[in-house]
Amino acid sequence: DTFTVEEDAVTGIGNNVTIVFEDMDFGEKGTTKLTICGKSRLAMNSIHVRFNTENGDVNEVAEFAGAEEYTERVFEFSKVTGKTTVNFVFLPGCEFDFKYFRFE
Numbered sequence: 450d451t452f453t454v455e456e457d458a459v460t461g462i463g464n465n466v467t468i469v470f471e472d473m474d475f476g477e478k479g480t481t482k483l484t485i486c487g488k489s490r491l492a493m494n495s496i497h498v499r500f501n502t503e504n505g506d507v508n509e510v511a512e513f514a515g516a517e518e519y520t521e522r523v524f525e526f527s528k529v530t531g532k533t534t535v536n537f538v539f540l541p542g543c544e545f546d547f548k549y550f551r552f553e
Contacts, residue, residue, distance in 0.1 A: 458547060482524070496539060497510055
């Protein structure tokens with residue numbers, strides 16, 4: 450619905466925004482942790498993280514607690530392996546500034 454692409458962040462993310470990263474490869478080892486760096490004046494933002502993998506889709510939810518400054522939050526989820534498209538889906542009610550993410 451609304452967002453602004455800045456030099457080092459996507460800010461003002463509102464309702465029904467999806468940010469897509471294609472051709473990510475987690476290999477055989479895979480990943481189970483996601484670090485998101487962001488901020489929001491809201492108490493909570495529900496960010497749906499959808500992995501479209503070779504073996505089917507995996508849907509997870511990252512509940513990002515509000516923060517006035519850019520803050521890292523770590524989320525654990527089901528193991529994802531192989532080639533994947535990662536979708537960060539911001540549902541109605543979100544107001545989020547997204548600086549970066551990292552899988553571990």
